[in-house]
Amino acid sequence: MPTVTVTRLLRFNAAHRVHNPALSDAENAALFGKCNNPHWHGHNYTLEVSVRGPIDARTGYVMDLGKLRDAVERTVVDLVDHRNVNVEVEFMRDVNPTTENLVVGMWRQIEPALPEEVRLVRLKLWETENNYVEYDGA
């Protein structure tokens, strides 16, 4: 059977500040400017989750997208939506919530939740309509 990549988009919004807890406040302010605002700011994020595998002859699916959505909602979206990433998100504890670190944290949440027959091949996380990050597990 042909091998195809299928992608589901999910949207959530959250507060954060870019802040490295290992550095002083002055260093953080110098490095991150307004993104370091101690009173927080926030974003509407869009996450594209891509899994790859052979098309199942019985279903015609690589994977049921409803099940993919459920897995990502349970392991990621329900934990970050309408939350403060620095303060409330266990899988980002002590991590500076840049988009880069956030996408890596999400990979570690999603990958173990997927069924064996597919492989997580790409996460693409939009922070604004002008920037996004992609991670492939490397």
Next chain:
Amino acid sequence: MPTVTVTRLLRFNAAHRVHNPALSDAENAALFGKCNNPHWHGHNYTLEVSVRGPIDARTGYVMDLGKLRDAVERTVVDLVDHRNVNVEVEFMRDVNPTTENLVVGMWRQIEPALPEEVRLVRLKLWETENNYVEYDGA
């Protein structure tokens, strides 16, 4: 000369929580659910600012859009971008920062900053890609 409406879009992001300071925490939680999260959440907002007036025979403009952008940046965007609306925005002091109240507050900031020859006729404020509010000064 014909009368035309011209619109400039501006984008910003901010943290907030939906919270009426005149109510108890329990009442706020009951009314606003996850939008009342005390640790905040946030959005990428898009604001559409529409002014109406006759086309100026000399310029062919209702109003120079660069000047409109500057006026809105100075009176609104610079005050809310990468900010916490509940805590840091003077024109929203003691106001519950719903999208409805936010758009009214922005109207009061923008209208006095516009030149006489145009009339502010509509603000449209997108909170997410699934909801927006419109205000015409009524």
Next chain:
Amino acid sequence: MPTVTVTRLLRFNAAHRVHNPALSDAENAALFGKCNNPHWHGHNYTLEVSVRGPIDARTGYVMDLGKLRDAVERTVVDLVDHRNVNVEVEFMRDVNPTTENLVVGMWRQIEPALPEEVRLVRLKLWETENNYVEYDGA
């Protein structure tokens, strides 16, 4: 209190054919061309539902958007999503499901389901990214 218009977007997809049951097949084919295909075609529709009212001093809302979404899902989206509009949608029985007729049918479904304090002022229904219709109850 200021009066504001708030809008919620909802998305669904459906099959249909443009077909006037009062006309002959030949007349339908001549009038509607490929949109009259007897084997159906379909669309991803986007519906923008706009209600207008004063901002409630207690909530800061014109109307809780979660309640608006629930009302529209119950009276419209649940009845048309993943359905055939000609065959399965009671509120479009014997009606030619053009976008024009569909938006009027939806108005009649939604309006009685809204609370007294708001007024339904506009439905905007996108059939494709190149066309939409607006209805204000006229």
Next chain:
Amino acid sequence: MPTVTVTRLLRFNAAHRVHNPALSDAENAALFGKCNNPHWHGHNYTLEVSVRGPIDARTGYVMDLGKLRDAVERTVVDLVDHRNVNVEVEFMRDVNPTTENLVVGMWRQIEPALPEEVRLVRLKLWETENNYVEYDGA
């Protein structure tokens, strides 16, 4: 029958410079800055054409959107697409091609080409994703 507004979007691209031929080069440069570049610049424009009328009982349409598209292509899009608005567009001869003046010129082209049973009620012309103008014939 209910009265509905139907809108068709059309896209084209063109070169132009913002330039008032009644003014000196120095005045134009001072007024319009980089938009006055004598070597031209250009845009991908999107035009939204809205007509209003009762729903026809026979067709279920306010107006056949294919006929609306044809009328706008013939009177506007074919004349401006892949063209220089200042140099090649007869209906903009001696007119400074700001978005304001362009939308008024387009109105004068489209309105006489429409059938009697509909009324042209709005043109909305996007110049970039950050600005648009609306004209209602006023």
Next chain:
Amino acid sequence: MPTVTVTRLLRFNAAHRVHNPALSDAENAALFGKCNNPHWHGHNYTLEVSVRGPIDARTGYVMDLGKLRDAVERTVVDLVDHRNVNVEVEFMRDVNPTTENLVVGMWRQIEPALPEEVRLVRLKLWETENNYVEYDGA
């Protein structure tokens, strides 16, 4: 000459139901839920067709995009637009029209129609704004 990938987007709409003709109706209903609705549903699809090759020194093109569009319209879009994929599309005969199977069927239609100097490297097919599949011929 540098090697570049060029992509053309095409849009169409169609009716379908997710249904494996080798299974019973009960099995289909259990597997596919509302997507198996026997009365069909439908979508506005967007197809992104990507070809790769060296830039031609004479034209500056990898391939004339007008010719690419024509090839895809002739081999795919004209066959599926305003159609029922299960019933009317020869290249999907006896195939369950999931997005995965549809993109593979389209690859087999498009690839033989392309000129020798380019290689079809990716099809990306959006079914809704929340999901898409990618196929690279594997």
Next chain:
Amino acid sequence: MPTVTVTRLLRFNAAHRVHNPALSDAENAALFGKCNNPHWHGHNYTLEVSVRGPIDARTGYVMDLGKLRDAVERTVVDLVDHRNVNVEVEFMRDVNPTTENLVVGMWRQIEPALPEEVRLVRLKLWETENNYVEYDGA
């Protein structure tokens, strides 16, 4: 540290004509049709610039996106925005400004301006909402 790809989008508009200066006017007209219009046409371009590297432990960034934006504005956007690509852009001198050649020219401008710790891995240039090109330096 994980390796991530980060992307910044930038927008500009410009005039151009597709024209190979090594060919006769008749050959150009035959090859390029309306895109060869001697009076120019233009576009709103969107450029997606992707760089790849390990996440910096101190900043949580692959690269500060503000610095990436500044580098691309200085080496590309400031040179083409509101310009005529055929006439005014030094890095496209004597080059036929197809989207393919434009993206290669931009690569040669951007790559030397990036810091050592990241690698430019992809430029994606949208000419209209219906076509784009991608270049990876090959």
